[in-house]
Amino acid sequence: xxxxxxxxxxxxxxxxxxxxxxxxxxxxxxxxxxxxxxxxxxxxxxxxxxxxxxxxxxxxxxxxxxxxxxxxxxxxxxxxxxxxxxxxxxxxxxxxxxxxxxxxxxxxxxxxxxxxxxxxxxxxxxxxxxxxxxxxxxxxxxxxxxxxxxxxxxxxxxxxxxxxxxxxxxxxxxxxxxxxxxxxxxxxxxxxxxxxxxxxxxxxxxxxxxxxxxxxxxxxxxxxxxxxxxxxxxxxxxxxxxxxxxxxxxxxxxxxxxxxxxxxxxxxxxxxxxxxxxxxxxxxxxxxxxxxxxxxxxxxxxxxxxxxxxxxxxxxxxxxxxxxxxxxxxxxxxxxxxxxxxxxxxxxxxxxxxxxxxxxxxxxxxxxxxxxxxxxxxxxxxxxxxxxxxxxxxxxxxxxxxxxxxxxxxxxxxxxxxxxxxxxxxxxxxxxxxxxxxxxxxxxxxxxxxxxxxxxxxxxxxxxxxxxxxxxxxxxxxxxxxxxxxxxxxxxxxxxxxxxxxxxxxxxxxxxxxxxxxxxxxxxxxxxxxxxxxxxxxxxxxxxxxxxxxxxxxxxxxxxxxxx
Numbered sequence: 001x002x003x004x005x006x007x008x009x010x011x012x013x014x015x016x017x018x019x020x021x022x023x024x025x026x027x028x029x030x031x032x033x034x035x036x037x038x039x040x041x042x043x044x045x046x047x048x049x050x051x052x053x054x055x056x057x058x059x060x061x062x063x064x065x066x067x068x069x070x071x072x073x074x075x076x077x078x079x080x081x082x083x084x085x086x087x088x089x090x091x092x093x094x095x096x097x098x099x100x101x102x103x104x105x106x107x108x109x110x111x112x113x114x115x116x117x118x119x120x121x122x123x124x125x126x127x128x129x130x131x132x133x134x135x136x137x138x139x140x141x142x143x144x145x146x147x148x149x150x151x152x153x154x155x156x157x158x159x160x161x162x163x164x165x166x167x168x169x170x171x172x173x174x175x176x177x178x179x180x181x182x183x184x185x186x187x188x189x190x191x192x193x194x195x196x197x198x199x200x201x202x203x204x205x206x207x208x209x210x211x212x213x214x215x216x217x218x219x220x221x222x223x224x225x226x227x228x229x230x231x232x233x234x235x236x237x238x239x240x241x242x243x244x245x246x247x248x249x250x251x252x253x254x255x256x257x258x259x260x261x262x263x264x265x266x267x268x269x270x271x272x273x274x275x276x277x278x279x280x281x282x283x284x285x286x287x288x289x290x291x292x293x294x295x296x297x298x299x300x301x302x303x304x305x306x307x308x309x310x311x312x313x314x315x316x317x318x319x320x321x322x323x324x325x326x327x328x329x330x331x332x333x334x335x336x337x338x339x340x341x342x343x344x345x346x347x348x349x350x351x352x353x354x355x356x357x358x359x360x361x362x363x364x365x366x367x368x369x370x371x372x373x374x375x376x377x378x379x380x381x382x383x384x385x386x387x388x389x390x391x392x393x394x395x396x397x398x399x400x401x402x403x404x405x406x407x408x409x410x411x412x413x414x415x416x417x418x419x420x421x422x423x424x425x426x427x428x429x430x431x432x433x434x435x436x437x438x439x440x441x442x443x444x445x446x447x448x449x450x451x452x453x454x455x456x457x458x459x460x461x462x463x464x465x466x467x468x469x470x471x472x473x474x475x476x477x478x479x480x481x482x483x484x485x486x487x488x489x490x491x492x493x494x495x496x497x498x499x500x501x502x503x504x505x506x507x508x509x510x511x512x513x514x515x516x517x518x519x520x521x522x523x524x525x526x527x528x529x530x531x532x533x534x535x536x537x538x539x540x541x542x543x544x545x546x547x548x549x550x551x552x553x554x555x556x557x558x559x560x561x562x563x564x
Contacts, residue, residue, distance in 0.1 A: 056198050084127060108134065121151070131357075135180055149187075164199035251303075254268065260286045263283075305320070306318050393461070431473050484521065485516070486516035489516060
């Protein structure tokens with residue numbers, strides 16, 4: 001898009017009332033008529049403020065034009081520019097009514113959240129930058145002594161200022177009698193990026209919030225802090241693995257097959273490879289194990305995965321995972337490492353919350369101290385049922401489990417394959433027991449075809465060397481000893497084929513089996529859903545609260561709104 005295209009809507013503003021060009025048409029809270037006491041600080045009335053054909057929008061354009069402020073200048077450098085956080089930290093020692101004694105001024109920039117006009121010679125401005133706020137005091141009497149500012153210039157400024165404007169101010173530090181750190185303006189504050197839309201005080205409904213996520217982020221401190229916590233937790237997890245000598249890698253997102261997990265993939269195509277359908281990855285697992293085969297003994301990846309399936313409070317078709325693979329590692333070590341990682345993440349979340357993100361609920365570190373509770377899958381299910389499970393390795397195992405469901409009046413699921421039925425039993429009986437971090441271990445082998453399996457002496461069933469970590473009744477992480485026999489892995493793929501009812505050509509991944517023939521050392525694999533992790537440590541109830549632009553449905557509706 002060129003500059004002429006971007007400017008076209010502004011060039012035609014006089015004709016907008018008759019035009020079909022609109023941003024959105026949504027009713028939300030809006031400012032009262034501007035007065036000199038408080039500028040756009042009481043937002044109670046409703047108006048179509050997301051439309052650039054509204055009277056409010058057009059009036060704003062006219063005011064900026066009249067004040068020669070309808071411009072977005074290049075940023076001028078200043079030798080002493082500080083972020084708001086740096087400014088507040090630097091001058092936190094000031095006592096009430098004390099001024100900074102050092103010579104020189106500092107430049108502070110940020111978004112205007114509130115502007116209080118006291119008479120015609122005094123303005124108080126609240127600025128925000130990266131979630132931090134600071135007060136700016138502009139006093140005409142003081143400005144007149146240090147710069148050529150007339151009363152007319154001063155009044156022109158406060159008539160133009162609007163919530164949402166980005167401004168730049170040069171001044172020095174002062175702590176008020178009330179104890180508030182303040183920037184005392186030495187020059188007239190400058191609008192460096194005017195807001196054409198009137199920033200509301202709040203968004204009234206969920207649909208409006210999701211269609212205008214950028215506005216919601218400005219207004220909703222908890223949402224913004226949740227996302228900041230997400231990014232900090234990802235970095236913490238990355239650092240914990242890097243400090244353990246893991247190598248961070250990137251693996252393909254698009255390939256001819258979506259392997260590594262049994263899920264319906266998104267199918268796409270390429271203009272270059274026209275004779276083949278391609279798929280977005282559902283998991284990076286098999287790529288990462290190829291790297292282990294290639295000599296990388298410790299690898300991890302934090303990246304996107306895609307599953308063409310439904311979404312709810314805990315699922316979204318596009319999501320982020322962290323997976324690591326480590327050679328010469330067994331299940332016990334994986335579980336121990338999981339306890340260490342989660343405790344480290346909880347400590348980081350607690351510290352970050354206490355330091356900067358106080359709108360989020362407290363993180364209680366003691367809830368994450370090891371050892372975590374352990375539940376063995378088959379014995380726990382049998383205890384809950386009051387009877388033994390049938391032999392799960394026989395041909396009629398699925399039919400026997402369906403009959404068990406009927407006897408115990410457990411609702412049958414759609415497409416009741418043996419792995420899904422067993423998963424349903426876990427959801428019904430075991431997951432409600434997992435409030436604090438809890439491992440569910442040794443699932444039936446059919447539930448984990450990529451994991452090593454063995455005969456469990458307790459249940460006398462073939463089980464996997466696998467564990468799932470649950471917390472707040474939600475799955476958080478999955479880990480197992482990787483099957484490294486190409487012969488056994490082929491058999492597992494073939495057995496798994498009869499359980500599949502999804503669109504994914506070829507359940508036997510010949511390419512991966514060929515790679516296994518070159519030798520995969522005994523390896524432990526681990527995967528964690530980033531969204532679930534963030535939900536746990538921020539107290540979020542829905543996955544769209546921890547995604548920058550919400551669920552896939554929200555993203556699609558955002559596109560519709562912007563094109564309407």
